[in-house]
Amino acid sequence: MTARLARFQCPTCGALLRSDPTEGAVPCDYCGRRSATADPLASSPRSYIAPAVDRSSAALAFRRLLVESGVLPASLRGGIEPVDLRPAWVPFHVARAIRVGVVERPPAETIDFEMDAAVESVGGARSVSIRATRRERPEPDRAKVVLADVECAVAAVRRPGWGIESLAPGAMLSRGASQRSHDPDEVRRHGAVLAADIGPEEALRRLAGEAGLSGTTLVAPSLRTVLVPVWRLRYRVQGCLYDATLDAVEGRLPAARAPEDDRRRIPVAVAYVGVAALLFGLVGRGTWWLLATAGGAHVWLAIACAMLVLLGLFGSYAWDVVRYDAERVLSGGSVLSEYVNRPRSTGVQRLLESLLEGLARAGRRRVED
Amino acid sequence: MPTVPSPSGTCAGCGAPIALDADRHVVACSHCGAANLVVGGVTLPVARLRPIVGDRDVDATIRRYALARDLASAPEVLSVEESWVPYWVPCASVVGGVARAAVEVEDPLLGEIPIPTGDLEPLDAVLAEADASWPWPDVPPSGGETLRYVPYYRLRLRAGGAETPAYLDRTRGEVLASAPLNPERLRLGAALGGLLAAYGLVTAAIGALAPTPLSVVVLSAALSAAVAWPAARLAARPGTSRPTGGGRHR
Numbered sequence: 001m002t003a004r005l006a007r008f009q010c011p012t013c014g015a016l017l018r019s020d021p022t023e024g025a026v027p028c029d030y031c032g033r034r035s036a037t038a039d040p041l042a043s044s045p046r047s048y049i050a051p052a053v054d055r056s057s058a059a060l061a062f063r064r065l066l067v068e069s070g071v072l073p074a075s076l077r078g079g080i081e082p083v084d085l086r087p088a089w090v091p092f093h094v095a096r097a098i099r100v101g102v103v104e105r106p107p108a109e110t111i112d113f114e115m116d117a118a119v120e121s122v123g124g125a126r127s128v129s130i131r132a133t134r135r136e137r138p139e140p141d142r143a144k145v146v147l148a149d150v151e152c153a154v155a156a157v158r159r160p161g162w163g164i165e166s167l168a169p170g171a172m173l174s175r176g177a178s179q180r181s182h183d184p185d186e187v188r189r190h191g192a193v194l195a196a197d198i199g200p201e202e203a204l205r206r207l208a209g210e211a212g213l214s215g216t217t218l219v220a221p222s223l224r225t226v227l228v229p230v231w232r233l234r235y236r237v238q239g240c241l242y243d244a245t246l247d248a249v250e251g252r253l254p255a256a257r258a259p260e261d262d263r264r265r266i267p268v269a270v271a272y273v274g275v276a277a278l279l280f281g282l283v284g285r286g287t288w289w290l291l292a293t294a295g296g297a298h299v300w301l302a303i304a305c306a307m308l309v310l311l312g313l314f315g316s317y318a319w320d321v322v323r324y325d326a327e328r329v330l331s332g333g334s335v336l337s338e339y340v341n342r343p344r345s346t347g348v349q350r351l352l353e354s355l356l357e358g359l360a361r362a363g364r365r366r367v368e369d
Numbered sequence: 370m371p372t373v374p375s376p377s378g379t380c381a382g383c384g385a386p387i388a389l390d391a392d393r394h395v396v397a398c399s400h401c402g403a404a405n406l407v408v409g410g411v412t413l414p415v416a417r418l419r420p421i422v423g424d425r426d427v428d429a430t431i432r433r434y435a436l437a438r439d440l441a442s443a444p445e446v447l448s449v450e451e452s453w454v455p456y457w458v459p460c461a462s463v464v465g466g467v468a469r470a471a472v473e474v475e476d477p478l479l480g481e482i483p484i485p486t487g488d489l490e491p492l493d494a495v496l497a498e499a500d501a502s503w504p505w506p507d508v509p510p511s512g513g514e515t516l517r518y519v520p521y522y523r524l525r526l527r528a529g530g531a532e533t534p535a536y537l538d539r540t541r542g543e544v545l546a547s548a549p550l551n552p553e554r555l556r557l558g559a560a561l562g563g564l565l566a567a568y569g570l571v572t573a574a575i576g577a578l579a580p581t582p583l584s585v586v587v588l589s590a591a592l593s594a595a596v597a598w599p600a601a602r603l604a605a606r607p608g609t610s611r612p613t614g615g616g617r618h619r
Contacts, residue, residue: 086477161548184509188469192480193508195473232477234549241549262554266601267593270568274593277569278585281576288577322561322604325554340551341530 046182048089049172051190051229051248058231058246059085065253066244071330073261076237083241084234087191087248089227091156092169093203096224099150101216150218152207153226156196162232163245163255166332169226177249179226190229190248200225230254238262242327253330260326260337269321276314283307305359312352381405381414381515394505397496404495406506406516413516417453417490420520420539424449427522430537434544439552444526444533452521452536455506458484460513471506471516475523478545479536485519487540526550561603568596 053061063080066072072080155164173179180186187193200223208218229248234241237259244256287303324339380387382403389407390396395415396405405412422430427449435443456468470480506516522537526546533548572589579585 086480088477088480091473185511188508188511192470192477193473194477195475197475238554240551240554243549259554262604263601266604267597269604270565270593270597270600273565273569274572274589277572278576278589281573281578282585284573284577318565322565325551340553 046225046227047179048182048187048227049169049229049249050178050180051087052177053231053246053248053251055085055087055231057251058233058248061251062231062233062235062244062246062253065246065251066256066258069253069256069330070335071244071253071256071328072237072258073264073328075261075263076259079237081236082233083236084232086232088230088232089187089191089193090159090162090164090167090230091194091196092153092167092226092228093156093196093198093200094151094153094169094224094226095200095203095207095221096149096151097207097218097221099148099216100219150207152203154198154203154206156198156200156225157194158197159194161243161255161257161329161331162230163253163331166254167228167230167247169228172228172249175250182227187227193227244330256330258328260328265321265326269318272314272318272321276311276318279310279314280307283310308355309352312355316352378405378407378412381412387412395496397492402492404492413510413514415495415516415518417495417518418485418520418540419488419490421487422522422537422539422542424522426542427524427537430542431524431526431544433542435550438550440528440550444528444535444550447525447527447532450523452523453503453518454479454521455504455516455518456482456485457506457508457510457514458517459511460515468517469508471508471510472504473507475534476536476545476547478547479521482519485517485540558603561600564596564600564603568592568600 059082062082062085063077066080067074067077151170153169155167157164203223204221207221231246231248233244233246235244236242240259242257242259245254246252247254283303283306287300287307290299290303320339320342324342326337326339329336329338378387378389379385380398380401380403382398382405383401385398385400387396387398387400387405389412394407396407396412397403398405404415406415407413427446428443431446432443454474455471457471458468459466466484467481468484470482474480503518510516520539522539524535524537524544526533526535528550531548533546533550535544535546537544572592575585575588575592579588
């Protein structure tokens, strides 16, 4: 929480002033003089998108969307136990500007004709000469034209795992959401506003980057803050807590986490171990056959290395499945599976990597020899 | 030259007139001693809860939190930062009401809390520190609400390699973690390890010694099916609704 207590005094009479971040200037209650706030960026006008999903609808939608999106395994859908459902406002900096461009009109072409033709006329033949030449106007026309209004929205908060990047206030408004001017009481009724940790300059910077056509400039940039309502749910599955975000305007699920179904993961680990062991056995049988027939030492070494690599690979997979908890993560519309708290490389992987490195080194040495 | 009216107001507690100080946002009533927050010439009753958890108690509180949630190892505390959050508290007649944050918050967990209770700071301490480090309420009150400042520690915890923010309510010693911290669900014990090793050895022997390819497939598939169920029983905790034992957390 940043301490945002500003000593707000009327410069005329010294009385205390209201601190209202939604207004660019506040009037003094005693002498009436209006004083501008210190930071014009911080006092950009606010509006909010009206939430269309209330608490009970959100609770129902969460349960349905967690299953429909595929983030919650179907076998666990009966085990959801909602723990906490909290509303929040996500602030977005919305930068708007007019993109102005200089357009060059191509030079006009004029054509002169020059041709010879015989024209029969009364009293004898007359010769008419018509000349045709192609000339270009040397100077092109330049015209300054308004190309378009451009707008860019940037989330004013960083909340990893919340799916904020998939919320787009502009798209919501274009799909029929209603935008209202800031009403502190209405905003407060829905929930808390998240404290911004990204400045509005970022929106202007991104706007300039997105609208950066050659030969165009942005004029009359303006900033405003749009609050987008979301619901944050915490729920318990298999004794552990998970969270999800629900877009309170359109009822979408931008982000969620849920456990993998452990009853399915262990058979997968068993399968990995089985494949590794079976390959080991089959390759061993092949090695025996090679040695018994015409195999040489280099063939045996290659097969032994292949055995070790396969064993390490499938053993590593099996180790990950058995050792680390896994979660399904919904992000950007797709569901991914990821291990919880798994180090970047496990012991088996490090062993495998060192083995491969040793093999490569031996191969290089052999080539050099 | 026009005369400037001297700022004055009435105490939110007793209604007595009080002189407003242009240098201060919190003024004391000389009649009843209540602290008044001045917002646009309007006085609001304000109070500050006395913290009972100091910075020396943070580690112990986190350890208790980890123990209560079955986390075998307590998260590492990376940073501790003092933070005051003002809440609009409804009048005493509201039963079961909640207090709403009067400022923008970093997590919805802080946005709405049960009505904060505890010892209030003496007026002198309130007045001495009121304007120095308190966040100014930027959400207006509804009728009859009082402003109550609740002390928190803003923490950064490292749990199992990942960093997560958390808040420690210094009046109750409660930890509010932004990301859920979970005990581990799976457990690789000696029994499971031994079972998988034995299964691997037998499967390798099948691959090496089985007479025909068909027998290799049939025998290994049958063995896998026979091992999968006891392996799942050994790996998953008994009674997943209330996990026991320790492990890792995010």
